[in-house]
Amino acid sequence: MKAAYIEQTGPPDVIRYGDLPKPEPAKGQVLVKVGAVAVNPVDTYIRNGANYWPLPKPFIIGCDVAGVVELVGAGVTRLKPGMRVWATNQGLMGRQGTFAEFCAIDECWLYETPEGVSDEEAAACSLTGVTAHLGLFRAAGLKSGESLMVNGGSGGVGSMVVQMAKAAGARVLATAGSDEKCAACQQLGAEVAVNYKTADVAQAVKSFAPQGVNVYWETTREPDFDRIVSFLGERGRIVLMAGREARPPFPVGPFYVKECSLHGVVMFKASAEEMRRSGDDMNRWFRAGKLKANISRVLPLSAAAEAHRLQEANTLQKAGTLAGKIVLKP
Numbered sequence: 001m002k003a004a005y006i007e008q009t010g011p012p013d014v015i016r017y018g019d020l021p022k023p024e025p026a027k028g029q030v031l032v033k034v035g036a037v038a039v040n041p042v043d044t045y046i047r048n049g050a051n052y053w054p055l056p057k058p059f060i061i062g063c064d065v066a067g068v069v070e071l072v073g074a075g076v077t078r079l080k081p082g083m084r085v086w087a088t089n090q091g092l093m094g095r096q097g098t099f100a101e102f103c104a105i106d107e108c109w110l111y112e113t114p115e116g117v118s119d120e121e122a123a124a125c126s127l128t129g130v131t132a133h134l135g136l137f138r139a140a141g142l143k144s145g146e147s148l149m150v151n152g153g154s155g156g157v158g159s160m161v162v163q164m165a166k167a168a169g170a171r172v173l174a175t176a177g178s179d180e181k182c183a184a185c186q187q188l189g190a191e192v193a194v195n196y197k198t199a200d201v202a203q204a205v206k207s208f209a210p211q212g213v214n215v216y217w218e219t220t221r222e223p224d225f226d227r228i229v230s231f232l233g234e235r236g237r238i239v240l241m242a243g244r245e246a247r248p249p250f251p252v253g254p255f256y257v258k259e260c261s262l263h264g265v266v267m268f269k270a271s272a273e274e275m276r277r278s279g280d281d282m283n284r285w286f287r288a289g290k291l292k293a294n295i296s297r298v299l300p301l302s303a304a305a306e307a308h309r310l311q312e313a314n315t316l317q318k319a320g321t322l323a324g325k326i327v328l329k330p
């Protein structure tokens, strides 16, 4: 089968596109014929040598996938050949990735794709959607009627946060780096969208939630806690998911006096059971038309190296040239 893989870590040029043996589903595994995969920033960190865990050799890159069940291994009961499925959390914790014509995936990570949702859409929402769900509901306990601010509402995770918060009955303020991206946030359900490059964000937050927001979601890697804590209301919750190297100052007094709390989220540390709850809610929202993919580019799988360059330019160099996910098709 064709696959995008690496034999050593390094810059995007280390990605090879070529033939690897088609995997066989082991006990408890499902062989998926891949329809679409999506790129996430973590794919680029791993390819670049982040060394979070030992990688299989060769290592097929990628975490997200959607496609059709081709074959099932012994002991698989829930899924049958021909069923449409999606998954995330592959290519992580030593597992093989998804950027190939076929992947063998443990049944526990697979969710049925609802009718009317394409493979491109399902793949584009998978890692970002599960992350947003875990952060909003398991970590921050967002409730209907609460207010939420997401700093970076047009990106991969940000666009999921906007839609899920809205679906759960919260009011949403999102920031984005252009007027077009602000308009996109409003289309996804943000009540207010603020261009962080040109507008007074603090003033907008004050008008949106005069008592401060209940939940603040940071998508950037450099949180400014003085600013964030000033935006929070009493018992406000902050969700962090990025910035391993960040060591910013922290306003201890203002934070604890308002009885705020801080929640870190790492998608791949969630159990299969926790992720299934995210997958079930996402499927419910897909069916209800409340969750839509935010796709910026669709490329052939053979362009995996180009896709990594584009993701890296945006995540690390903040090129601002992406307004959503990069999806690839074998």
Ligand SMILES: NC(=O)c1ccc[n+]([C@@H]2O[C@H](COP(=O)([O-])OP(=O)(O)OC[C@H]3O[C@@H](n4cnc5c(N)ncnc54)[C@H](OP(=O)(O)O)[C@@H]3O)[C@@H](O)[C@H]2O)c1
Binding pocket: 040, 041, 042, 127, 128, 131, 151, 152, 153, 154, 155, 156, 157, 158, 175, 176, 177, 178, 181, 196, 219, 220, 221, 240, 241, 242, 243, 265, 266, 267, 268, 314, 315, 318, 320, 322, 323, 324
């Ligand atoms: N912990 C986890 O489980 C987990 C899961 C997924 C992702 N992540 C991490 O989370 C980060 C975001 O991931 P992603 O997939 O959403 O990336 P992404 O699609 O590249 O989105 C990045 C977002 O950051 C925004 N942004 C950049 N500079 C900003 C600024 N100065 N002020 C406000 N917003 C700004 C961008 O907005 P504009 O384009 O509008 O400028 C964009 O919405 C990455 O570092 C990734 O590694 C962690």
